[in-house]
Amino acid sequence: MRFDIITIFPQLFDSFLDASLIKKAADKKISHFKVHNLRDWAFDKHKKADDRPFGGGAGMILKPEPLFKAIKAIRCKNKKTNTKVVLLAPAGRPFNQHMAKNWLKNDQIILICGRYEGVDARVEKIIDEKISIGPYVLSGGEVAAMVVMEAVVRLVPGYMGNPASLNEETFEQDLYEYPQYTRPESLKVAGKNYTVPKVLLSGDHQKIIVWRQKHRRKI
Ligand code: SAM
Numbered sequence: 001m002r003f004d005i006i007t008i009f010p011q012l013f014d015s016f017l018d019a020s021l022i023k024k025a026a027d028k029k030i031s032h033f034k035v036h037n038l039r040d041w042a043f044d045k046h047k048k049a050d051d052r053p054f055g056g057g058a059g060m061i062l063k064p065e066p067l068f069k070a071i072k073a074i075r076c077k078n079k080k081t082n083t084k085v086v087l088l089a090p091a092g093r094p095f096n097q098h099m100a101k102n103w104l105k106n107d108q109i110i111l112i113c114g115r116y117e118g119v120d121a122r123v124e125k126i127i128d129e130k131i132s133i134g135p136y137v138l139s140g141g142e143v144a145a146m147v148v149m150e151a152v153v154r155l156v157p158g159y160m161g162n163p164a165s166l167n168e169e170t171f172e173q174d175l176y177e178y179p180q181y182t183r184p185e186s187l188k189v190a191g192k193n194y195t196v197p198k199v200l201l202s203g204d205h206q207k208i209i210v211w212r213q214k215h216r217r218k219i
Contacts, residue, residue: 001106001156002032004074005145006067007113008049010035012142021160022153030158033149036074041066050116059117067112067123076108083108085127086148088141089118092130097171099131100151111148113141168212175216 005013013035016022025031039047043065050060075083084106093099103109112119112127124130133144153159160166170177185201187194199211 001030001104001153002076002108003034003149003153004108004110005033005035005113005142005149006038006070006074006110007035007140007142007145008038008062008115009113009140009142010037012140013146016146022150025153025156025159028158030156031153034074036070038062038066038070041069041073053117057117061117062114062119062123064120064122067119068126071110071112071126074110081107083110084129085110085112087112087114087119087123087127087130088133088144088148089114089130090132090135090137092132094135095131095133095148095151097151100148101155103148103152104155109149109152111141111145113145115140168216171219173216174219176219178212178215 007013013033017026017033017035022031022033026033038049042049042063048063049066050062053059053061071085075085082105084103086109088111112123131144131148133147138144155166157163166172168177179197181196181200185196197211199207202208
């Protein structure tokens, strides 16, 4: 699976792509990530990717031509490649775990990060989906792109050391995950004692399965 990100702030992705399991996924070639600077497709000598809105108003809008050109250039030319072009926007369809799983069928996902007051509305004619990561307005689509990438990549076979851990995660079977504990068994904070449920220390796997199932709340 391959992710292509179009942004005017490519440097925002440096540490995200250079750490943790995302980096491992790239190193192991489980997923590929490429960040593209939208300004590379700007045609004037100042590499201007934005302009004032027609009709007036505050802020700037990302111009359509660089985005049209970028998408055309980045889209895999192989007809068999299943490419999805996604515009990140607060007014988009709310992203969720079900969608993250569904996107696994794509070979290439192109993520367009808006900035300022957003992107020229004509860009919506050439995208497949407009996605929001929540009912609030961010300054740019970069953090939203990181959110959707991380949600999808961790489901790609080979990404998780122990894929079984995905089966009992929150949202599986419309349930939340059960409470998890680690050492120490007993913890004293401000005179109060916090202990781990005894069954988890019992070594009785059958009882542990039953306890965990009982403590998965319905969504
Ligand atoms: N003027 C736009 C509006 O009212 O809908 C908001 C533009 S926002 C300041 C700039 C960019 O941030 C958007 O084009 C989009 O790419 C991104 N963005 C902001 N909030 C987002 C969200 N909740 N989900 C996904 N992308 C978001």
